[in-house]
Amino acid sequence: MVADAQDPALAAVAGTAGAPPRELRAFWLAFIENRGALIGLAVVLIIVLLAILADVIAPYPPNEQFRDAVKAPPLWADGGTWRFILGTDGLGRDMLSRLIHGARVSLFIGLSVMSVSFVLGVVAGLTAAFSSDAIDVVITRLMDLIMAVPSLVLAILIVAVLGPSLTNTIVAVTIVYLPRYVRLVRASALAELGKEYVLAAQVAGVGRLRLMFSTVLPNCLAPLIVQAALGVSDAILEAAALGFLGLGAQPPISEWGTMLADAREFIRSNPWLVTLPGLAILVTVVSINLAGDGLRDALDPKMRRS
Amino acid sequence: MLKYLLRRAALTVPTFFALMFLTFIAIRLVPGDPVEVRVGERGISAERLAYFRHELGLDQPVWKQFLDYVWQLLHGDFGTSLVTNEKVLTEFLTLFPATIELATCAMLLATLFGIPAGALAAVKRGSPYDQVLMGLSVTGYSMPIFWWGLLLIMFVAERWGLTPVSGRIDLIKYYFDPVTGFMLIDAWLSGQKGAVLDAARHLVLPAIVLGTVPLAVIARMTRSSMLEVLGEDYVRTARAKGLAPWRVIGLHALRNAMIPVVTVIGLSVGALMAGAVLTETIFSWPGVGKWLIEGIARRDYPSLQGGVMLVSSLVILVNLIVDVLYGVINPRIRHGR
Numbered sequence: 001m002v003a004d005a006q007d008p009a010l011a012a013v014a015g016t017a018g019a020p021p022r023e024l025r026a027f028w029l030a031f032i033e034n035r036g037a038l039i040g041l042a043v044v045l046i047i048v049l050l051a052i053l054a055d056v057i058a059p060y061p062p063n064e065q066f067r068d069a070v071k072a073p074p075l076w077a078d079g080g081t082w083r084f085i086l087g088t089d090g091l092g093r094d095m096l097s098r099l100i101h102g103a104r105v106s107l108f109i110g111l112s113v114m115s116v117s118f119v120l121g122v123v124a125g126l127t128a129a130f131s132s133d134a135i136d137v138v139i140t141r142l143m144d145l146i147m148a149v150p151s152l153v154l155a156i157l158i159v160a161v162l163g164p165s166l167t168n169t170i171v172a173v174t175i176v177y178l179p180r181y182v183r184l185v186r187a188s189a190l191a192e193l194g195k196e197y198v199l200a201a202q203v204a205g206v207g208r209l210r211l212m213f214s215t216v217l218p219n220c221l222a223p224l225i226v227q228a229a230l231g232v233s234d235a236i237l238e239a240a241a242l243g244f245l246g247l248g249a250q251p252p253i254s255e256w257g258t259m260l261a262d263a264r265e266f267i268r269s270n271p272w273l274v275t276l277p278g279l280a281i282l283v284t285v286v287s288i289n290l291a292g293d294g295l296r297d298a299l300d301p302k303m304r305r306s
Numbered sequence: 307m308l309k310y311l312l313r314r315a316a317l318t319v320p321t322f323f324a325l326m327f328l329t330f331i332a333i334r335l336v337p338g339d340p341v342e343v344r345v346g347e348r349g350i351s352a353e354r355l356a357y358f359r360h361e362l363g364l365d366q367p368v369w370k371q372f373l374d375y376v377w378q379l380l381h382g383d384f385g386t387s388l389v390t391n392e393k394v395l396t397e398f399l400t401l402f403p404a405t406i407e408l409a410t411c412a413m414l415l416a417t418l419f420g421i422p423a424g425a426l427a428a429v430k431r432g433s434p435y436d437q438v439l440m441g442l443s444v445t446g447y448s449m450p451i452f453w454w455g456l457l458l459i460m461f462v463a464e465r466w467g468l469t470p471v472s473g474r475i476d477l478i479k480y481y482f483d484p485v486t487g488f489m490l491i492d493a494w495l496s497g498q499k500g501a502v503l504d505a506a507r508h509l510v511l512p513a514i515v516l517g518t519v520p521l522a523v524i525a526r527m528t529r530s531s532m533l534e535v536l537g538e539d540y541v542r543t544a545r546a547k548g549l550a551p552w553r554v555i556g557l558h559a560l561r562n563a564m565i566p567v568v569t570v571i572g573l574s575v576g577a578l579m580a581g582a583v584l585t586e587t588i589f590s591w592p593g594v595g596k597w598l599i600e601g602i603a604r605r606d607y608p609s610l611q612g613g614v615m616l617v618s619s620l621v622i623l624v625n626l627i628v629d630v631l632y633g634v635i636n637p638r639i640r641h642g643r
Contacts, residue, residue: 152580278453
């Protein structure tokens, strides 16, 4: 009976699991209206495919060294060959293969950070919204504290404590971005709490956990999904910055930021070694952001910017 | 009003204490012994080791160390660098003007170009100009600025030779004692011919790099805020009165559209400090961002601890000021709470 009462509200979350086909279709039509978002989504899908199929597509293993072809130029430059389409780095490793495998590393970081902070953010945000003042204040203050320290400085501090590695990069970036999710969930949940369907559910005797996760949460999802999509690109950028500072993924992992740091010494002699990894980061982040913007516009006309 | 101000200020006190606790714990957890950093890798006698540990207060119980730390912080003592043996606060204050100079120029650049560009895009909504600008804006705020900096060094500085690669001024040609710590002003005060120009040439690339993300954000923000305002009744009224279009846009619309934009500018101090870490590292700009990174590399924990504490306190304070000012401009917020 209670489930029936909240159905219309559930249906309002277009495009999420369980939404009727008509809603999904409306969402999709609104999404493809935006050409930038469509291009972004297409590029993201290509990058995802490259990452999944890296072992098949990449011409060589990412860490195989070709001693006879150290710093080979890319195809279009003087002396470029088909053997190494994008050339090789300072240790004679094929750039194309490393970049393709780098997509795997970057997407892995982005998705891990996003999923962990999404789950933790939902739990902490809902807890804050539903608990007594004391717990709410503790959670809110803690998030304020994290946000007071500049993102990269905090990430650097965390990595300095834990030691630089791929896993610790994910931990650090997750902590840095957690407050955004917590605050968003808390604010949307608080806005929902005053509404009648919540009161109806409470009157019907729904338990607190059910009220939190199955009555209120679905109605907070739209902005959260947008935040999650854009959060992936932020995480990729932040992790690449840590890698560039030598505090992220450690060599020989082919992370784009780390590759860029390795290439710095060749900035004069072999400019493409610097150009390519950065371009990979930029293209990935731009596409995710374009798709995320489209997602926001399609999911919630109220948040529409243009 | 005073009550509101005091309330907002009081709210930051627990944050400050939590921050002290956080930096204290974090630095204690860092692997490696600070004494070893001080004396080097060579072994020393047990007495010397005990002496150094006592001098750094490491022989005290942890809670005592924390209380001492808070006591010192409240007295403005942010510790002493293990590497240079200087007071952390002194080092910070010496380097900070370089960061302020860079950040101010970056923000000026971002505001001066971002606001008109965004406003124009809103007015010419849907035009090719609007589309190109929004495309550039997405690229701008997606930019890995460490790479952007390297690209600019590669082309503008190395290939075309238009600007120097790093530093704040040509130290071989110009030498003068710092007065304000702001190179542009010091160069001007020194009266040496060409010094100001040289300082400006050193500043231009780092400012562009640090200003790129704020520029993109401000342009986007101005555009969307402007679009909202352009649909308001008072803008229609102004148009109907027959005012010149530039008056309607410049005076009536833009001024109201600026409120959210100004907030965004004020609240971007944290992001600016994060960006400064990368920008200063790339351009060897002797500011606090580069200093923090070097603190990690040299395992200079007191510097790192004090540095994080100082930078974060600054961000908290600026956010507080922005918040309060916002309350002053917009009474609805002040009374809402």
